[in-house]
Amino acid sequence: MNSIKSKIFIFALLSTLVPSLVLGLLSFHQNEELIKDNVKRELRILASHASREIDTWIIHNIHEANSLTSAKIIIDALSNAAKLQNIKNKNSPEILTHYLISVQNKLDTILELTVLDTNRNIFASSSSRYKFNDPFQSNWLGDKITHSPVVSPPQLHEYFGLVTVSIILPIVSYDDYILGQLLITYDLNHVKSVLKSSTKSPRGEILLVNSDGFLLLSSDVEITPPWSLSPTTFDYLKNNPGEFITFQDFLQEHVIALAYTTKTLPITVIAEKNHRDVYAAWLEQRNLYFILVGVSIFIVAMIAIYLGHSIVTPLQRLIDATGQIVKGNLDIPITDVTQKDEVGKLARMFNLMTEKLRQSQSKILAANKAMQQKNQLLEKLSITDGLTGLYNRNKLNLIINEQLLRYQRNKRPFSILMIDVDYFKELNDRLGHVAGDEILAAVAKNLSQSIRSIDFAARYGGDEFIIILTETNVQEAAITAERIREKTSEIDCKTTGSKIQVTLSIGIIQSE
CATH class of the missing domain: 3.30.450.20 (PAS domain)
Incomplete structure (x- = not known):
């Protein structure tokens, strides 16, 4: 029992619990998937049945309404009104109104029937809320009267206080001429009884x-x-x-x-x-399963406590010492090592390792510091120009892309100054390359000092520079350009020991 291998073997016996746990979880997962499949199938049956019943109800009402549009009393009343041009005969609408009321009383699903002429004026209605020759407007009717029925979207009717559906059909004369329309309003609650099959x-x-x-x-x-x-x-x-x-x-x-x-x-x-x-049933089984797993965990925990005295405690000392090493403390030898098993051997090897680490720590720190300095230098060189210290062309492209993306998001303008040193080639040839480089560096220094901390200055190439002014329009950019031009008009050249007159050509563009 002095070997960790034998202790791990004891723990492996307990690991036989794992397959039972895995199988239990897998079983519950499969049951859950089966429940989901059954629920999906039942819900699809419910929804498809209700959808079919609603479609059937609408089609039945359209057929029923078609039979009403062919009623002789409706056709004759509209035909007479069309011949008279002006509806002076009040008897026809009154007779038709009584007819519509009698039809509504016989059909309990209908809330109101209304006859419209070709101009969508109320001709007759079973509802007292409409008056003769009132205009009827609704955005679902369409601009033209067609031979096809039109069904309104369901809506909560303000007058009836119910959810209604309206169907409008053309009223056609005996010679197939459209005389008007029949508007029928139905109570959608009547479809409630057929939404589910009992x-x-x-x-x-x-x-x-x-x-x-x-x-x-x-x-x-x-x-x-x-x-x-x-x-x-x-x-x-x-x-x-x-x-x-x-x-x-x-x-x-x-x-x-x-x-x-x-x-x-x-x-x-x-x-x-x-x-x-x-x-409900699945949750009951799951709760019982968790109770059984909890009892198993309790038993394993009791055994683990027993094993902890011989395995976990010395390992914990090694873990704590390793944590101190991670924090940089290498002066932590483990002195109370008495075991002769693998844990004791590991503790002795740990002491040897800390000694080696203490010897090489200073070398590692020195090498790490040198590497950080080189990385910082490389990072700076990758985005700046070596002569002027401004951003280089690669960094400039990234900045412009960022500004364009920011402009697309908030539509705040930015401006770009494109700067060129006038006659720089002649100055460079006349004064020499060293003086030319000094002039470029001086121009770059003036550019950096003339802009805000939120702006960007870069060397585009040769004697060309670019300045990006964030959230700046053309007028404000022109002021900055003039300030740069005045500040750079005269440069002290140490190489020649004199002042050099320098002029700049500056172009300005604004994001749009």
């Missing part, structure tokens, strides 16, 4: 929301308008039909839901299940 549909709830994510109708009696989904949740459901998501519903309950879009109405059908109900 015998075939899985458990769950159906929500109908409009194109903006506002709740129109729910099969759950506890959820009533007005409510709205969060934009993120609604966008995911709408853009990923058939894919489920977990979120908080209108009652702040965690639910699993997916959505489909109907063909006949611009609404989204959402099928949802309560997350707690779906995972």
Whole structure:
């Protein structure tokens, strides 16, 4: 038992617990995936059934409305009004109004029927809120009257206080001439009874929301308008039909839901299940599993405490000593080494290692310091010009790109000064290259002293310089350019022992 190998063997016996843990977690993961598949399948059944029923309801209402548009009393009333040009005969609208009221009373899904002429003026209506010859305006009708039926988006009707859907159909004369339109308003709540099949549909709830994510109708009696989904949740459901998501519903309950879009109405059908109900059995099994794992961990911990006295304690001393070495303290020999096993051998080798480290620490620090100095010098040389100390061309390209990106983000202008030393070649040839270099260095020094700390100066090449003025327009840049020109008009040249007259050509551009 003096060997670490034998102690590790004892611990390996305990590691047989690991496969059971892995298998348990894998089993729960597979069960969770199976639950997800079943939930997705059931929600798809719910949503697709509701979507089909809504489409069927709309198509049925369109067929029913088509039969009303062919009624003789409606066609005759509009035909007579069209012949008279001016609607002076008040009897036709009154008779038609009584007819529309009687039809509405027979069909409980209809809230109102309204007949419009070709100019979209109210001709007759079963609702008392409309007056004869009032204009009827709605942005969903379109500009022209067509032979095809038009279905309005579902909306909360201000007059009825209900969610309604309107269908408008053309009223055609006996010789196939459009005389007007029949507008029928339906109560969408009548579709609530068919959203779920009482015998075939899985458990769950159906929500109908409009194109903006506002709740129109729910099969759950506890959820009533007005409510709205969060934009993120609604966008995911709408853009990923058939894919489920977990979120908080209108009652702040965690639910699993997916959505489909109907063909006949611009609404989204959402099928949802309560997350707690779906995972109730799974959570119960998971909690029991965690209890068993906790008991196993407790047993292993008790054994680990026993093993810690013979393994962990000496290893901890080595760990603490290693931590001191990491902090730079090498004067930490381990003196209380009594074991004859691998831990004792490791402690003795550790003492030898610290001694070697102490001997070479000064050399490492000196080499590291020299390397840092060289790295700093290399970094400076990579972005600056050796003669002038300004940024070089490579660094200039990076700065210009950064300024362009900043301009695209905040639209704050920046200006660039393009500077050229006039007749520098003649000065260089007449005074010599040493004097020419001194002139360039003096110009660069004046440039650096003439700009702000947030501006950039760079040597573009030869006697050409570029200055980038951040958040500066052309007028402000011109002032800076004049200041540079005046400051650089005369330069003391130590090489020639005289003052050199220097002029600059400066071009200015502004970001746009």
